[in-house]
Amino acid sequence: MAELHKDIERVVLTEDEIKEIIARLGDQINHDYADKNPLIVAVLRGAFVFTADLMRAIKVPCAVDFMAVSSYGDGVKSSGVVRIVKDLDTKIEGRDVLIAEDILDSGLTLSYLVDLFKGRRPRSIRICAFAVKDIPNHTAAVVPDYVGTHVPDEFIVGYGLDYAERYRNLPYVGVLKSEVYS
Numbered sequence: 001m002a003e004l005h006k007d008i009e010r011v012v013l014t015e016d017e018i019k020e021i022i023a024r025l026g027d028q029i030n031h032d033y034a035d036k037n038p039l040i041v042a043v044l045r046g047a048f049v050f051t052a053d054l055m056r057a058i059k060v061p062c063a064v065d066f067m068a069v070s071s072y073g074d075g076v077k078s079s080g081v082v083r084i085v086k087d088l089d090t091k092i093e094g095r096d097v098l099i100a101e102d103i104l105d106s107g108l109t110l111s112y113l114v115d116l117f118k119g120r121r122p123r124s125i126r127i128c129a130f131a132v133k134d135i136p137n138h139t140a141a142v143v144p145d146y147v148g149t150h151v152p153d154e155f156i157v158g159y160g161l162d163y164a165e166r167y168r169n170l171p172y173v174g175v176l177k178s179e180v181y182s
């Protein structure tokens, strides 16, 4: 276990737990895409760490492309608007698109992307979310096809997830101490 960062209140997912999640998601995807050639779309920036691990657990032929969107900016609350920072370079018409996202919180980012991609006529669109936030009394607009794990409704960082662009490099997922952002 890596030494705990001073700004982290407690660990939510250890490196070993993350490895198990990746292996399980890989198995499910390998099974479901056995005769396909999916295009994995990593949602930058947060999903780049997860996608790098997930790709290596996927054994079927696949390609990767990157879409950069941002809604949180440097804050702890969503701006409510999804801003495209970088679009795909790949034509997705007729492709089996698998969106790899680090976390589904309000669902705004993923519902925006699914709507956007649907207009480009892919053969299929599925979502693989590493983590889904458990928000009481909240029904998300999108339900991921593959869910790595559920996390508590707290501000978490690490494994690609940031606060003001920091902490993405932590190899585990942890709750950020509130004094860091309040």
Ligand code: PRP
Pocket (backbone or CB within 6 Å): 043, 044, 045, 046, 047, 069, 070, 071, 072, 073, 078, 101, 102, 103, 104, 105, 106, 107, 108, 109, 110, 161, 162
């Ligand atoms: C974060 C996270 C997800 C999204 C989830 O991205 O990586 O993409 O928010 O929140 P939502 O379900 O409420 O939309 P952010 O906008 O912080 O950009 P980043 O990936 O570059 O950190």
Ligand code: MN
Pocket (backbone or CB within 6 Å): 043, 044, 045, 046, 047, 069, 109
């Ligand atoms: Mn993101």
Ligand code: MG
Pocket (backbone or CB within 6 Å): 046, 072, 073, 161, 162, 163
């Ligand atoms: Mg962010």
